[in-house]
Amino acid sequence: MTVTAVHKDPVALTMTVTAEFNATPERVWQLWADPRQLERWWGPPTYPATFTTHDLRPGAQSDYYMTGPNGEQPHGWWKILEVEPPSRLVLRDGFADEHGQPDATLPDGIMRVAVEDIGDGRTRMSIISEFPSAEAMEQLLAMGQEEGMKQAIGQIDAILAEG
């Protein structure tokens, strides 16, 4: 596993995930900047994401939807707050209605992404999630809970098999 540390603070309601990759910061940045790569990892395995708008510039909004196993399509959005390629990205993410309009009844969360070169062609990425409301989390978790880790790993095997 490339996840090197996870720190959860149930009082402050933040979670920090740190991971290291055998790739350059520029390459890791592409995972966020290129919508085709982004949609391969953002959605849970049974809810693949499709980004219809995505541009990492301050003030820009990304729009996406996920497609669930029963054809349901929950929509979501990112609001890009700060961008310093390839090292720093701050965004707000939230849910939208079926027309892609931000859903004001579901409060949003903030993600702070830091990418740094740690030498030998390796890169460390940390993501601090400042938690959304319980409702937003319920919805998020309802989308992710059906597969859990096992299916996530199964999905990776499938991609590997494609060669």
Add this chain to the structure above:
Amino acid sequence: MQLMQPTQGSVRQFDRVFGALADATRRDIVRRAIDGNEGVAELATHFPMSFAAVQKHVAVLERAGLVGKHRVGRRKVVRTELEGLHIAQRLLDRYEEIWHGRIAAMNTILDESKETAQ
């Protein structure tokens, strides 16, 4: 597990927990009340605000099930209810699983692009 089948009741409970923890003063009260040695008046001495304001914060936490008032001899102390915190912890656990899946998928993409480049 409660999270698997969210009911209206559990959603409201989560809301109260998260709403209560959304405030820095209340988070600090939760931390201080883990020992359960202090009453509201003693807790209030740690904060640059009135006794009444601290009392209000404690009431919000109490409604969320995050602290409880307990009688110790002749005193009433405020004590953190660990079960309330465990609900928040469980939500974070589920979120962690999602991120493990995402990082694994990122790794797969990076490996693929390396193979293509070779």
